Amino acid sequence: MSPLFPRFAGELAEAAEARARPRRRLHLPIVGASVVVVVAAGGIAxxxxxxxxxxxxxxxxxxxxxxxxxxxxxxxxxxxxxxxxxxxxxxxxxxxxxxxxxxxxxxxxxxxxxxxxxxxxxxxxxxxxxxxxxxxxxxxxxxxxxxxxxxxxxxxxxxxxxxxxxxxxxxxxxxxxxxxTPTRTERAKRQRLMRRAMRENARRRAIVRRRVAPTLPRGRQARILALRRAYLDAGLLAITVPLRxxxxxxxxxxxxxxxxxxxxxxxxxxxxxxxxxxxxxxxxxxxxxxxxxxxxxxxxxxxxxxxxxxxx
Structure with a gap:
């Protein structure tokens, strides 16, 4: 479970998600031969x-x-x-x-x-x-x-x-x-795949937000948890990009x-x-x-x- 493109993965994930929901942050663990982006919608340690x-x-x-x-x-x-x-x-x-x-x-x-x-x-x-x-x-x-x-x-x-x-x-x-360690060409390809996957994830998340908006609770933390459940039900909490x-x-x-x-x-x-x-x-x-x-x-x-x- 090694990082496949550590220098730009975090910046790429942060930037793509910020365009859809500015307050959300991303965590990118790399598992096996797949890049898995775990998206957390807030929370306090x-x-x-x-x-x-x-x-x-x-x-x-x-x-x-x-x-x-x-x-x-x-x-x-x-x-x-x-x-x-x-x-x-x-x-x-x-x-x-x-x-x-x-x-x-x-x-x-x-x-x-x-x-x-x-x-x-x-x-x-x-x-x-x-x-x-x-x-x-x-x-x-x-x-x-x-x-x-x-x-x-x-x-x-x-x-x-x-x-x-x-x-x-x-x-x-x-x-x-x-x-x-991937070559420069491999890293560039992975960057393109990740950008494409994150754009699609952001698009589908926006659809889910519009659908559940009328039923969301008033409190900020409650809204975050409700959105997280909605994203989980829609399979949108993680982005997986298969790689060789x-x-x-x-x-x-x-x-x-x-x-x-x-x-x-x-x-x-x-x-x-x-x-x-x-x-x-x-x-x-x-x-x-x-x-x-x-x-x-x-x-x-x-x-x-x-x-x-x-x-x-």
Missing amino acids: TAATGVWSPQLGDARRGSPTASATGVPDEQLARLAVLRRPATAGDHGAEVRRALTFISPQGIRGIRTDAVRLLAPAPAGARTAGAEVLIPAQRANGISDALCLFTVDPTEGGGVGCYSTRQVLEGQAVGSMQRNA DRTVEAVYSGIVPDGVARVVRRDAGREHVGVVENNLFRITVPGARQGPGTLVWQDADGRVLRTIAPGG
Whole structure:
């Protein structure tokens, strides 16, 4: 998940959106081989209400709620990282930065006292940065969700939220890939595609605004939320531009329960191994795109604990 055109993407997004709605701002995380522009219609960042009160979200994305409740007993029993006391790293700069990228869309009740830094950014990392565990009361329809946020070394990051059962069954896995730096011609083409997509998005948003205008509430914040829901229903909160890129490496990471000492990824006759620390594994596959593969959990003696086939 690397930035494909960092120098002009932000300026381009800001300018295009400003022509339609001057007060709106844009955030541009780059995911895989697509450019995804997440459009936030306002919002004010607020501090958490738990014992530890970091900033959650920001003025562009809005702020998810916080919760002082503890994680469920089953999660405590299965994940040692949640049983240990919080460290300075758990409340450090990498974690605080990650929490500012969390959007209130789909996530609520972040259990701030249970947030953990699973792994700092590797030295010289260009694909995946720090890995942060963010437990929440509810995320994407999952109760007592365990969200894994992978910080992009340049901007933003990617988040996946899982149930306790998904963690135990080996489904709490995400991936990112880094592509080769685009040429000047490629950047120019992407700029044209992005401008075209943003003009179309602004045109369709204007239609939605005119349609819902008679039903919008009076208060500014209420109007913003109502518009955001209307844009979401119309599929206009994000702009996606598919791109082709030369892949440099893919990185797979995931949450595993206690007892798993390493994870082996098998794909097309190749094996790559990730050592587990803080209930997290991370595997880097050079020269490969993100794709399906078989994961094998092993204990400290090399015994196979579970084999997870693609899609299984």
